Amino acid sequence: MAPIFKADDSFDRSLFKGASCAFGVFDGVHCGHRFLLSCAQQTAAENGGRSIALTFDIDPDEMFNADRLRKLMSNDERLEMLTQTGVDAVVALPFTKDFAASSPEEFLDRTFGGHVPAHLHVGSDFRFGAKAAGTVPDLKAWANSHGMVVDAHDLKSEDGAPITATRIRKLLAAGEIVKANHLLGRPYFMTGIVKPGRGEGADMGIRTANLVVGDQLRPLGDGVYAAYADVEGKRYKAAVNVGIAASFADRAIATCEVHILDFDGDIYDQYMKVEFIEWLRPMRKFDDIQELIATIQGNIDWVRKNL
Template identity: 30%
Template sequence: MEYIRIENDFPRITHSAVTLGKFDGIHRGHRKLVEKIIGQKEEGAQAVVLALGNASRTILTKEERCRLLEKLGVDILLECPLNDRIRHMKAENFIKEILVGDLQASYVAVGEDFRFGFERKGTPQMLKEYGRKYGFDVEILPKEMDGRRKISSTFIREELSRGNMEKFHALMGMDFSVEGEVEHGRGMGHKYLLPTTNLIPSGEKLMPPNGVYITVSYFKERTYQGITNIGYKPTVGGEKFLGVETYLFDCHEDLYGQYCRVDFKKFLRPEQKFTSLEALKKQLEKDAVKGQEYFRKEK
């Protein structure tokens, strides 16, 4: 898949099927839109995702989003920040100059509440009208629902901020995860507490509340169940950077330098400062027991 960040002009693409939106996280509603443009590849179109918007923290990192969209079959991801040109462009001009002119869209799929153009005056119905004028088809999809509420990035962000990993999975169709190379910590876990692996999450990734979670960690050829602390380790003097520290059940290997993905299953408790290392260790052992019980029930 080709990834292009729009700085000024859009690329010229021949015969595209386009879906537009924020695509902050690729949730269940987004996947329905992506399925629609993938279906147009049989007609010779390139499947293009046009992600509009700015966010300092995102549900998925750029790498995660690219990897997922590529797996789904997308050909091109266009990331378009809302710069002055796009923010002040009239909806009619956006359709004529970008969708028709640059992307040569033959098909466009959007959600029923999609808005675009200056003052958000562009609507799905406007796309349909101009599609008839310029010769491209438009499909408007109803929002995916969770009970009575529409699935959206805002909804997912709310649940993530509560540490509700189960609801996150239900809305996204995948677990919340953090990935990276295992780094050396200060060795406190191996010396005094429980041996752990340490990751530093991407600064662009929106994180759940600091605390202890039940997790599954994936390495190249191995998978380990465990518990993970997100936070700054206040009991042992604190850290400058937010860390993701995982105690892996039944693991006695040195995993330093290996690439790892940690999937979060359930929130156990907030991060807290204990009066001593011994008190912290006792609590971590209790957390580990809860984690092991969770996985036994899952079998």
């Protein structure tokens, strides 16, 4: 696993010298990101330098679009996943208001501090500096005068459409979990701490673990999903309700309720990871409690037979 460096004032930027960097936010660390990181590893191997994932400690949209932001993972999860991609190091730039206000040239000068990498790999839509004013041509012009090679890549899927975190978020919002997982190259997951819920599940004989997930980390559309739950180091099949429980809307809050198959332990206040595999049905209101129980049991049976 690669080490993580925070590029604050104490950071030795000579780490960049002769390196090949892939630069981006990397929310989701999706297939497009992994291609970019593999390109950095390839040029590093060819030139004998380090391969570095260069990113920010937070998603810049947390500063500018916090009320609308729906991230694919937390910042800690993003940095941790980057360490597992095969690069030699992960460097996280502190994204502050002062840094965000830098002109494109100042942005690059402050990022590298005079120690310019040999290669820099970015997406073809890469923007940088105050108000995202810097473009790839600007980056290449700066690089030419500093002895750095810039490789801008089109990150596209088999259908020719770009692989972006925004595209994946839209798929998740629509419940298109299989398509989203294909672009991610892995199952989309949510994590959180298990807290006591409303109690209706237990009353119906269908216990659920209730995850506390903030709005920023919940891009997935409301509905019922087939999933896997990682509990105490073991992986279990699960049927998961995401969003407002329509039959209890008068007293429900947006949540993630996880029925874990063949599990009956007490996991309150414990961390849980849930990987989403299939969309099963939309949320709807049931007038009859027996119909609700039968439908939930049908969802559980589907999960048991098909996952």
